[in-house]
Amino acid sequence: MAKSKFLNSTDAVNAIINEAIPLFAKAGFTGVSMRDIAQAVGISTASLYHHFPDKQTLYLRSIAQAFADKAQGISTVLAKKGTPEQRLTKFIARFTKLMSQDSHFRMLFQRELLDGDETRLRLLAEQVFQPQFVNVAKLAKELIPNGDAHLMVISISGLVLFHLETTPLRQFLQGGRAEHNDPDVIARHVTTLLLKGIKGCG
Amino acid sequence: MAKSKFLNSTDAVNAIINEAIPLFAKAGFTGVSMRDIAQAVGISTASLYHHFPDKQTLYLRSIAQAFADKAQGISTVLAKKGTPEQRLTKFIARFTKLMSQDSHFRMLFQRELLDGDETRLRLLAEQVFQPQFVNVAKLAKELIPNGDAHLMVISISGLVLFHLETTPLRQFLQGGRAEHNDPDVIARHVTTLLLKGIKGCG
DNA sequence: ATCTACCTATCAAACGTTAAATAGACAAAA
């Protein structure tokens, strides 16, 4: 019988984190026990403590990994050529697709907005969002030179993310249809709204 | 010495729920123990079980109360006179103020988006949001007759709520300033963005 | 022979929940 389930510690750590991320995303820090994680990985609870000193560290490593994965993805989202309007359109399409692809990052992000302390939120801001935030802010300045770029980037992100956040709720609200969960539909709606506004004069 | 802390059961139930709401908002269902709630109210843990059969029921009654309080507030948010643009402006201003006034409703709402089952989300949609959702959807139809009113109402709500949701994070992102947390500043930004769009042709 | 990854077994604390008892309120019976 095989004694070691993984060839080396790194593989075990990665396997644990990969199992922990969806669990923490779905139930939150207090909603997941070390036994839940151990069972998902297929090892004993005590083994977890061979690789991580405590639950908090395992959680922090898990969100750091989930955020690092996404930070890499976000860095390729902003197009470099075309008019500002074209680049905004492309950004929204890619950002919407990226965020809807796996819900775990988005749920962990939402949970951190609720539960994260200053240290964790600072990490999230600086390590994950900052690089592209700056680029999108520049794009916003091109589009509205006199506007507040910070507010603008938050609004653009919020438009996309709120549609995704409310997916489980919207089916119970008037006019909710399955196609509203399609990233392309969301991206097109958001882009049109931003570019033309309500007046539709664009 | 007084035996009963409250004159009657109704007072006790209300006191318990009023203490439970902020606790659940801040830490979530699994993050709050019955002992935490009992201590906040100033009674014993066993007393909680005299008024509620179990923790789940106490939680459900708490969010139902928080949502009922807010549903009443929301029903007075939509103005009845003026041009569609004026009514939209007024709605955003009132909605932003209402949502920023106490964060507990907003946090419970966010948590339900993450953790709520079908039953709870249906309750939230039908009992809290539906009435005004319909009215704002009508307003959206007046503003954009050919647009998708459902998508539009979600976008308007999302623009406001995402600014509030990200309050603890935005201070770490480029250009974040304290005034961005002012409901009036948020409402003005959102209104301008919606009415004029990025092109600013309004 | 040592080291590494894992196990079983266990700990103390915290958890949701319950049982049994008590002290006051209030109304009927004396």
Add this chain to the structure above:
DNA sequence: TTTTGTCTATTTAACGTTTGATAGGTAGAT
């Protein structure tokens, strides 16, 4: 008026379970 009995809000104490965490041992690789 006093006594009695019932009801309600509350208590202390404890139940069994689950939790995060640890101790000590074992099998296989180097």
